Amino acid sequence: MANLKKLYDAVLNGDAKTAVAVTQEAIAEKLDPAVLISDTMIPAMAEVGRLYECEEYFVPELLLAARAMKGSLTLLRPLLAASGTKPTGKVVIGTVKGDLHDIGKNLVASMLEGGGFEVTDLGADVSPDKFVSSVRELKPDLLCLSALLTVTAPSMRTTIEALKQAGLRESVKVMVGGAPVTPEFAREIGADGYSENASQAVVTARQFCHPDKAA
């Protein structure tokens, strides 16, 4: 029988190989993928976030845990779609134009996926036009913008302006983050929210998509 404690520990310890192996066993035993995610994997990732915030875990542990989580989710996602489980919310994420830093953005995307969100990752160096056309096409609840450079952070403002120009600003919440971004900057450019790190991003995203279920 699939050992779910082993799966929890594998995500917590960033052991992707074990996480994938136990997930395969669980799938073979027809365990409910949604329950697997909500009762085992999300609590493990929440513990990872807690350890990061109290500085017992650092970025490498976060990345390894995110990779383990991603490995399992890759197997479970098609089953979730097939079972018709409703995602927590729809998110489009990308690093803004001119900026190639994607490690933090990838981490935020993985944590959001772990939190049950359906995430479309546009990658790095994404132009305002590309963000606008993706919002038009995919109709996400939340648009997440990442920037790591002081010189590229203003592209967040340009992207929000482009959403306004396209008449789409009211249709989507915008959350921004990345090292040069502050809550003041987020307010100044007209974003709806800011989070300092990936685990906080999930909490904030829940507040936007399902205020009643926010942790």
Ligand code: B12
């Ligand atoms: C790795 C790195 C690179 C790699 C990027 C590889 C990659 N695939 O991402 C490479 C080598 C390519 C690179 C290039 C450059 N880099 Co660089 N880089 C870094 C470095 C060392 C680490 C960044 C990182 O990955 N951190 C780890 C992640 C996990 O943290 P994070 O990105 O901050 O993300 C967290 C939060 O910010 C937040 N978050 C991030 N995005 C989002 C989005 C949302 C919506 C939310 C809610 C939260 C959120 O959550 C994340 C997880 O908790 C930083 C220094 C540093 N200590 O930050 C410099 C740094 C960012 N780079 C810098 C510079 C100057 C450059 C270059 C211009 C160097 C050059 N002269 O060529 C180029 C620019 C290239 C470009 N056009 O983008 C400067 C920026 C200075 C500034 N203030 O503008 C830094 C700060 C280094 C320094 N001290 O000078 N870099």
